[in-house]
Amino acid sequence: xxxxxxxxxxxxxxxxxxxxxxxxxxxxxxxxxxxxxxxxxxxxxxxxxxxxxxxxxxxxxxxxxxxxxxxxxxxxx
Numbered sequence: 001x002x003x004x005x006x007x008x009x010x011x012x013x014x015x016x017x018x019x020x021x022x023x024x025x026x027x028x029x030x031x032x033x034x035x036x037x038x039x040x041x042x043x044x045x046x047x048x049x050x051x052x053x054x055x056x057x058x059x060x061x062x063x064x065x066x067x068x069x070x071x072x073x074x075x076x077x
Contacts, residue, residue: 048064049063051063
């Protein structure tokens with residue numbers, strides 16, 4: 001079964017590759033926008049993670065402290 005439009009098979013393997021590529025590009029751009037908006041809102045500071053490569057010694061300062069999720073919900077430290 002073929003569905004031809006201007007010499008292009010809409011049900012062929014090439015059209016599936018194009019559709020998957022378009023979907024992956026959309027997901028990539030959506031993820032980039034999500035990261036950008038999270039940085040702008042102040043939810044996450046990605047610049048401090050860039051220093052992780054430079055400050056990777058065992059005696060270096062931690063990037064962020066670890067707390068339990070339950071403690072964050074309760075407002076405790």
